[in-house]
Amino acid sequence: MKLTYRRCGDYYLPNIGVPTEDMQPLGKYGRMRFRYLQEQRPLLFNQLLLSGKLMAHLHDIDKTCQERMDLLIPQMKAAEGVTEDLKAADQMEWVRRMNSIHNRIEEMLFSELIYD
Numbered sequence: 001m002k003l004t005y006r007r008c009g010d011y012y013l014p015n016i017g018v019p020t021e022d023m024q025p026l027g028k029y030g031r032m033r034f035r036y037l038q039e040q041r042p043l044l045f046n047q048l049l050l051s052g053k054l055m056a057h058l059h060d061i062d063k064t065c066q067e068r069m070d071l072l073i074p075q076m077k078a079a080e081g082v083t084e085d086l087k088a089a090d091q092m093e094w095v096r097r098m099n100s101i102h103n104r105i106e107e108m109l110f111s112e113l114i115y116d
Contacts, residue, residue, distance in 0.1 A: 016050065023055075030062030033114050040115075065109050069102075076101045 005012040026034065034054075037045040048054040077083075080097060087094040 024059065026058055027062040027066065029065035029109065029114060030058040032110075033061045034058055036115055061113055065113055068109060069105055072105045072108075073101060076105070 004015045006015055007013075037048070045054070048057055077098075080101065082094060082097045082101070086097075
């Protein structure tokens with residue numbers, strides 16, 4: 001890794017930052033992981049940042065969480081009998097069950113991927 005420097009007054013400071021190709025917007029789970037690393041795991045955060053792997057790691061976490069949500073929601077809906085018939089008959093019950101499924105899956109993702 002070759003570093004470049006810029007002059008600030010009498011000092012030369014390294015140009016350290018996130019490469020422009022990694023500046024894609026982060027999703028919800030990538031931002032949560034970023035905040036966790038920054039606040040609770042500063043050594044790992046700095047290691048990832050200085051090696052240039054931070055944004056790739058955050059995008060990978062976000063993508064993995066989204067894929068798991070997309071996979072687990074239909075499975076849990078089928079297992080618990082949350083159908084379109086229930087939605088037509090009792091919308092509030094359907095919303096309650098869907099929120100419950102979503103929250104349980106998010107708790108699993110938080111403990112497995114984001115806050116590990």
